[in-house]
Amino acid sequence: MPLNKPNLFSRATISQVEFLNKYWHKLPYLFKNAVNLDDLHCLPNKTKLIQLSCQEDIQSRIVFKHSETDYTVEFGPFIENDYEDLDQDTWNLLVSDVDKWQPQSRDILHYFNFIRNWIFDDIMVSCGTKGGTVGPHTDHYDVFLIQVEGQRQWSYGSDKIYDPDTIADIDLKLMSHFEADEIHTLNPGDVLYIPPEVAHYGIAQSDDCVTCSIGMRTPSHSELMTSYADYLAQQKSDNSRFEEPQFDKHPQLGEITNKDLENISNILSENLKTKENSLSAWFGKYITEYRSLFFEFNQYQELKNLSLQHELKISPFSKACYFNHKDNVDLFVNGSKYQSSLLLAQSICDDKIVSHEIYDSLTDSDMDVINALFENGSLVQS
Numbered sequence: 001m002p003l004n005k006p007n008l009f010s011r012a013t014i015s016q017v018e019f020l021n022k023y024w025h026k027l028p029y030l031f032k033n034a035v036n037l038d039d040l041h042c043l044p045n046k047t048k049l050i051q052l053s054c055q056e057d058i059q060s061r062i063v064f065k066h067s068e069t070d071y072t073v074e075f076g077p078f079i080e081n082d083y084e085d086l087d088q089d090t091w092n093l094l095v096s097d098v099d100k101w102q103p104q105s106r107d108i109l110h111y112f113n114f115i116r117n118w119i120f121d122d123i124m125v126s127c128g129t130k131g132g133t134v135g136p137h138t139d140h141y142d143v144f145l146i147q148v149e150g151q152r153q154w155s156y157g158s159d160k161i162y163d164p165d166t167i168a169d170i171d172l173k174l175m176s177h178f179e180a181d182e183i184h185t186l187n188p189g190d191v192l193y194i195p196p197e198v199a200h201y202g203i204a205q206s207d208d209c210v211t212c213s214i215g216m217r218t219p220s221h222s223e224l225m226t227s228y229a230d231y232l233a234q235q236k237s238d239n240s241r242f243e244e245p246q247f248d249k250h251p252q253l254g255e256i257t258n259k260d261l262e263n264i265s266n267i268l269s270e271n272l273k274t275k276e277n278s279l280s281a282w283f284g285k286y287i288t289e290y291r292s293l294f295f296e297f298n299q300y301q302e303l304k305n306l307s308l309q310h311e312l313k314i315s316p317f318s319k320a321c322y323f324n325h326k327d328n329v330d331l332f333v334n335g336s337k338y339q340s341s342l343l344l345a346q347s348i349c350d351d352k353i354v355s356h357e358i359y360d361s362l363t364d365s366d367m368d369v370i371n372a373l374f375e376n377g378s379l380v381q382s
Contacts, residue, residue, distance in 0.1 A: 006110040008034050008191065016114050025142065028156050028198055030184055031191040035111060040148050040188060042107040043212050044098060046127040052095050052102070053078050059096040063134045063172065064089055071135055073171050092132035092204065098212075099123040103316040111191075112144060112214060117349070118287050118321040121217035127210045136178035136201035138164055141217040143194050145202070147186035150209035152202050155180035160197035175199060186211075219287070231282040232271060242267065280323040284332030288319040299377025306374045311382040312354040318378045320349045331369065333378045338369045354379065 009016050012031050014023075023029045044052060053060035053076045060076035099106045105123050112120075121141060125148070126134075138161055145154065158181045165176045178199055185205060186192060194200050202211065219227075245259040299315060314320055320333045322345035331340040331348065344366045347354045354370065362370075373379040 006036070006039060008111045008114075020114070023193065023195075025195050027158060027195060028182065028200075029193045030182075030186075031193070033187075033189050034191045035108070035146060035189045037189055039108065039111075040146075042104045043123075043146075043148050043210070044095075044102055044105065044125055045149065046208065046210055048102070049093060049095055049125055049127050049210070050078075050080060050083055052098070053093055054080055055101070058101055061094055062086075062128075063092045063094070063132075065092075065131065065133055065135065066090075069167055069176070071167075071170050071172055071174060086129070090129055090131040090133075092126055092128035092134055094124055094126045094134065096124045097122045098125045100316045106316060108146070108212065109214070115216060116321075118319065119216045119218050120319075121215035124213040124215065125210065126213070128204055130204055130207050130209070132204040132209065133202060135167075135172060135174035136199060137172070137174050138197050138199050139194070139215075140196055140220070141215050142196055143216070144214040145186070145192040145194065146212040146214065147188050147190045148210040148212050149188055150207070151185050151187055151205035152209050152211050153183065153185045153205055154192050154200060154202045155183045156192075156194060156200040157181050157198055160195070161199055162197050164199065224286075227286050228279075228282055229272065231286070232278065235278075236271070280325075280330060281337060284321060284323055284330055285335045285337060288321055288332045289335035290317065290319070299380075301374055301377055301380070303371055303375050305381075306371065307381065308356055308359055311356055312370065312374065312379045313382055314348055314352050315378055315380050320378075322346070322349050333373060334376075338372065339365060340369050341366050344369065348373075348379070353382075 008031060009019070011033055012019075014029070019029065052058055053062075056077050058077065060078065062074050062076075062078070064072045064074075066072070099109075099122055105125075108123070109117075109120070126132075136155075145152075155178075157179065161175075167174045167176045178201055180201070184192070204211075242263065245257075245263055247257070247259070251257050299317065314333075318334050320331070322332065322340075322342075323330045324342060324345075329340050329342050329345045331338040331345045333348070341363055343358060344354070344362055347358060359367075370379065
């Protein structure tokens with residue numbers, strides 16, 4: 001990385017404040033020549049991406065375009081010989097979680113350090129042949145599309161489309177009707193921001209096209225409601241139960257009455273009341289849980305191997321955030337809660353590094369947290 005900190009806005013005609021107020025979550029925006037070309041070297045090239053797609057634990061897929069209404073998809077892992085048979089096809093390979101399997105790729109995230117990292121989902125990188133595409137579609141999350149090598153043409157709308165009509169009888173949710181408001185060809189270093197539910201359609205313009213997608217995913221209301229209700233239910237005893245109301249006239253054998261529903265409503269409203277302590281404890285655990293259907297995180301390390309002469313950094317497979325109460329700090333890492341100092345929480349969550357220079361400033365309980373996070377693999381030595 002250059003001596004000057006990477007900044008998405010250093011060459012832009014828009015300020016960070018203006019982007020966050022006017023475009024973030026709302027409208028697309030194109031940053032031309034935003035990323036220093038040297039900084040793109042942390043991302044995999046086409047050869048490396050193909051190698052990653054051949055590893056068993058890595059989520060990958062190849063989308064084949066046969067016509068505007070005919071696409072097929074195959075899921076990895078692949079073998080390198082598979083690619084020798086694709087010369088006559090129009091294809092686009094996508095590899096997810098590149099930030100975990102090629103940790104140096106996380107260096108590119110410095111350009112996006114104005115966005116809180118607990119909504120960061122993953123770095124996905126794609127490559128393929130000229131004409132390669134995944135088709136016109138919408139996503140439920142914010143995405144920054146960085147052109148790494150070659151060129152890709154992006155067509156996109158400006159309005160949010162929540163339930164688009166999709167092409168029938170294919171394994172992808174692609175729009176059956178797509179109209180673009182803007183069309184731009186991205187060169188290496190260009191970054192296109194697309195908000196949730198805005199339709200977009202990218203087509204590789206060259207065989208050396210490599211595009212990086214940085215996804216920022218926020219949970220849906222239904223996901224939040226389900227998780228919070230489950231969390232509260234786990235705190236309740238089975239001894240607390242619904243009780244039948246008193247009736248002036250006993251109801252029929254199969255009847256549910258308004259009094260029954262009133263009792264149930266009271267139970268739900270009383271138990272689902274949001275309180276700061278329970279809300280923060282649940283949400284910190286929820287938002288940092290490790291989520292992957294393709295790989296189980298289990299990186300146990302022997303505590304005897306921990307050396308305080310080296311920096312510790314958060315594992316690329318880990319997510320962390322904290323909630324600062326007035327008198328204590330809750331640190332959340334991979335779905336677990338720890339009590340720590342603000343210094344340690346900010347070192348892990350904001351800086352991503354626990355420098356050996358701050359060890360003398362940490363409390364005994366902080367060191368217990370470091371030991372626990374090292375043992376379960378959430379912290380690793382540089």
